[in-house]
Amino acid sequence: MTGLExxxxxxxxxxxxxxxxxxxxxxxxxxxxxxxxILGTTGTGILVLLATSLRVGPLVDVALVxxxxxxxxxxxxxxxxxxxxxxx
Amino acid sequence: MIEWASGILxxxxxxxYTAGTAGLLRFPDVYSRLHALTKADNLGLGCVLLGLALQxxxxxxxxxxxxxxxxxxxxxxxxxxxxxxxxxxxxxKPWRSEDA
Numbered sequence: 001m002t003g004l005e006x007x008x009x010x011x012x013x014x015x016x017x018x019x020x021x022x023x024x025x026x027x028x029x030x031x032x033x034x035x036x037x038i039l040g041t042t043g044t045g046i047l048v049l050l051a052t053s054l055r056v057g058p059l060v061d062v063a064l065v066x067x068x069x070x071x072x073x074x075x076x077x078x079x080x081x082x083x084x085x086x087x088x
Numbered sequence: 089m090i091e092w093a094s095g096i097l098x099x100x101x102x103x104x105y106t107a108g109t110a111g112l113l114r115f116p117d118v119y120s121r122l123h124a125l126t127k128a129d130n131l132g133l134g135c136v137l138l139g140l141a142l143q144x145x146x147x148x149x150x151x152x153x154x155x156x157x158x159x160x161x162x163x164x165x166x167x168x169x170x171x172x173x174x175x176x177x178x179x180x181k182p183w184r185s186e187d188a
Contacts, residue, residue: 004098005140011102015109022112030118030175034125037167038112041129041160042105045136048153049098052140057149064156071163078170 005053012046033077040070090142097139104132117183118175126164133160 016038023035044063051059111124134157144150 004095008098008102008136012105015105019109019112022109028118028175028180030171030180031121033171034112034118034121037122037125037164038108038129040163040167041108041125041133044156044160045101045105045133048137048140048156052143060149060152060156064159067156067160067163071167074163074167075170078167078174 005049009046009049009053012042012049016042016046033074036070036073036077040067040074043070094139094142097135097142101132101135101139104128104135108132118180119172119182122168122172126168130157130161130164133157 019038019042020035023032023038025031044067047059047063047066051057051063105128108124108128111128112121115121115124137153137157141150141153144153
């Protein structure tokens with residue numbers, strides 16, 4: 001516990017909000033799908049930081065699930081959902 | 089000493105996360121944005137996880153934290169490959185410097 005964990009978690013959350021705005025801008029569906037990838041990495045980072053700073057151990061399991069879901073969601077999007085042409 | 093090493097790794101992780109965000113905002117096409125996210129963000133996650141694993145109470149807890157990293161790397165490698173291949177098949181052209 002260095003006291004850095006909670007501020008860093010907030011900082012990563014701010015990063016996540018900025019990338020959300022960038023993803024909303026588009027312009028292709030793939031750019032929006034990048035949000036799922038970002039949730040897989042930044043979201044996992046936020047959760048493990050919170051698990052240490054709040055001393056809630058099970059949050060690490062939640063982080064694992066989030067990393068897995070990001071993978072499955074991204075693959076499902078690429079294989080199934082994205083059937084249209086490039087720009088929408 | 090361990091607290092210092094952990095704090096430094098955590099800050100390094102945050103710097104790499106910020107680099108990934110900057111790349112997403114600044115890069116011109118979907119391929120280079122994928123590049124920024126999958127590499128910089130995963131390095132950030134690795135630094136954060138290593139920093140937290142240094143302060144874990146037990147070996148098992150630390151190993152569990154570190155094991156999230158390969159999982160995230162495999163996930164982002166697979167997803168970025170699928171997205172990039174699909175984008176290429178749909179005819180999204182990679183950005184070239186003469187487009188600027």
